[in-house]
Each structure stands twice: as C-alpha cells, then as structure tokens.
Amino acid sequence: MTIDLKMLAWAILLGLVYVLVAATFATLQRGLKWNAGNREGELKPLSAAASRADRAYHNFLETFGFFAAAVLAVAFAKLNTAHTALGSEIYFWARLAYLPIYIVGVPYLRTAVWIISLWGLLQVVEGLF
Numbered sequence: 001m002t003i004d005l006k007m008l009a010w011a012i013l014l015g016l017v018y019v020l021v022a023a024t025f026a027t028l029q030r031g032l033k034w035n036a037g038n039r040e041g042e043l044k045p046l047s048a049a050a051s052r053a054d055r056a057y058h059n060f061l062e063t064f065g066f067f068a069a070a071v072l073a074v075a076f077a078k079l080n081t082a083h084t085a086l087g088s089e090i091y092f093w094a095r096l097a098y099l100p101i102y103i104v105g106v107p108y109l110r111t112a113v114w115i116i117s118l119w120g121l122l123q124v125v126e127g128l129f
Contacts, residue, residue: 002080004124007088008071014095015064021099022057025050049103056102059114060095063121067091070124079127087123094120 027035029050030043046054071088074080094117101110 002075003085004071004080004088005075007085007092008068011064011067011092011095014092015060018057018060018099021103022050022053025053025103048105052103052105053099056099059098059102063091063095063117067121067124070121070128074124074127077128081127084124084127087120087127090120090123091117092120 023035026046029047045051067088071084074084094113098110098113098117101113
C-alpha cells in the first residue's frame with residue numbers, strides 16, 4: 001500500500017475522531033438524554049469549546065472529500081510519488097494539529113495550520129498533472 005493510501009486511511013480515522021470529539025463536547029453540555037433522544041425542539045447554543053469542536057469537524061469535512069478524491073485518483077492513475085506522499089503526510093499531520101488548536105481557540109495559528117493542510121492537499125493534486 002502506498003503512503004498516500006495509508007495517509008488516507010489515517011485521515012478516515014482522524015475524521016472519526018473529529019466526529020467523536022464534537023459529539024462528546026455537545027453531549028457533555030446538553031446531556032446524555034439529549035444525545036439519545038430525538039433532538040427535537042429548541043437547542044441552547046453550544047459553549048465556546050463545543051462550538052469550536054463542531055466547526056472544526058465541519059471544516060474537516062470541507063477538505064476531506066477533496067483529499068480523498070485526490071489520493072484515490074493518484075493511486076488509480078499510478079501517479080504516486082515521493083512528492084504526493086509528502087503532500088498526503090502534510091495534510092494528515094496538519095489536520096491532526098488543527099483540532100486541538102481550534103478547540104483551544106488560537107486564531108492565527110489555526111489559520112496557519114489550515115493553510116499548511118491545504119498546501120499538502122494541493123501537493124497531492126499536483127501529482128495528477
């Protein structure tokens with residue numbers, strides 16, 4: 001298995017971590033009854049950290065599909081190189097760092113890490129040309 005595909009597998013697991021962290025923060029605030037229920041009715045807004053965890057999860061989803069498509073296209077076309085492998089690794093490690101940075105609320109660092117993850121994604125896409 002190529003490094004690109006391994007990073008995709010790790011990114012899938014990381015996406016599940018994003019989901020679980022966001023759900024845990026929301027459940028801690030709203031309660032297990034809310035989580036297990038139908039979630040109908042008016043919801044009180046999430047706290048700052050819970051809200052940031054939710055936004056981080058949605059932000060992950062915004063780029064993950066592009067990353068997955070790029071890695072699969074590179075693998076399918078057998079265009080994976082050390083360059084695409086490095087891009088995949090950069091994307092993964094930046095997205096791993098992004099979650100705690102966003103939850104803690106470090107604004108400029110969060111943006112810098114997001115840009116780094118985008119750069120990694122673009123390195124994978126570049127392998128297709």
